[in-house]
Amino acid sequence: MDRFLFLTFDGLSRGAVYAAFALALVLIWRAARIVNFAQGAMAVATVYAGYSVANATGSYWLGFVVAIAGGLLLGAIVERVVMRFVDHSSPLNGVVVALGLVLIIQGVLGMIYGNEFRPAPAPFSRDAFEVGGVALLSRYDLFVFAAVGAVVVLLTLLFTRTATGLRMRAAAFAPDVSRLLGVSVGGMLTLGWALAAAAGSLAGLLVIPTELGLHPNAMDLLFISAFTAAVLGGLDSPLGAVLGGLLVGLLLAYVSGYLGATVAPMAVLFLLVVVLLSRPDGLFARTRARPA
């Protein structure tokens, strides 16, 4: 029972990170109908920048802000300079361009920082406190929950309570009509990419200290888990992405806890295949999504 509880909390903590990253994928899918396969590489690039600043200044938090701001900027640049010019007549075009971006970003990171793992210290202790004799949560886990919770709340407020959020939703659902109503659809698209990339950077900041450290490929596995989470949630649904993230996190924790950590990556791929075959619109889909 203790082990089950421990694995549950571990799974929720991992799941929160997947949720943040899946949310980033969903934001871009909703706005641009592209699965941003470059999301992981973009996030790693900004986390490198963040740790460079943290190492130079001695302040993790300054590095944290730089990584998030870098995410906003990189997202906007990728949309303005690259994705805007992708021909959307075939959905594969965006995917191929994104994969090209992955190669470029990972290559450049390798040239600058080297292809070895670099230490990425966590800002809080990762030692779990004991609750009733069971070690359940660390300070770092609490930080992860707080950071992801803040992103979910802020994005929800943005989309449901503000004029900009209304414009972003309208631009995603009906671009031509929105332009006729005075919405700068291109601007909303850039903003969507910027916010998504910043959420991806946050996920990177949260996950990298819990694994082997900084590496150009550091987010490849996380990408697969988060993509599975987003598909599980239905790609179109931010709430689905969050729930999907938590579910995938729990599944991975139980699988690595009971069956062994080496099975976990296979379990994610297995889940992805099962979902794509049985519920391609996601677990929570009620109506069919508008055709892309």
Add this chain to the structure above:
Amino acid sequence: MTGRHESHGASVGGRTTSALLEIDGVTAGYGAAPVLRDVTLAVRPGQIVAVLGANGAGKTTLLRTISGLLPVSAGRIVFDGLDLRGVKVERMVRHGMAHVPEGRGVVTELTVDENLRLGGLWRKPRTALDGIYDLFPALAERRAHLGHQLSGGERQMLAIGRALAAQPRLLLLDEPSLGLAPKVVAQILGLLRDLRDRTGLAVLLVEQNVRSALSVADEGVVLSLGRVVSRDRAGTLAGDADLRHAYLGF
């Protein structure tokens, strides 16, 4: 007004009023093949102009060209003294032009209230929606419903209400009667006439339903294969049997 539109001015009630929208020798379309050829027409403030013609005559293309969704390859479009060449689609509404597209363009994933808010979002201060709900009481009852839950008539009212929330001086209206019951069509056209009389709103109305359109319009323009074949007072067009048979099918 500097009087630079005098050449296009027309006599209304013994007074010369300059045009709000002038379309001068416009050729436009998709790619290399023009749909509109050398189209010239004008809409004055407080005037309803009906654009008539068979399917494929270029009526929708004309509206899409005016609001900038399609490029002009020759000629010019002037709105309230401003040459619209190079003006972005999303800026048009700020100049006072609102376009209700064919198929109504309600954002079906948003609620009635969100659709209406979207119309007046760019205004500072934002348009209060009470006036719009007063015009369309049916929408007020359904303000929390999603667009796809509305009937065809309600969607048309929502699309027009949303355009009015931008407080335009010119309304471009594409086939408002499409798929609607005659009673609803009469209600919508009556509203247009009312708005014209009360607020001086100008309307460029594209319609297949020729009789209804001419009953409310001041002027009619008949398009055939992308060219203007006739421009006249609505009453005159309605009474011109040859023209009706040749181009309008009744």
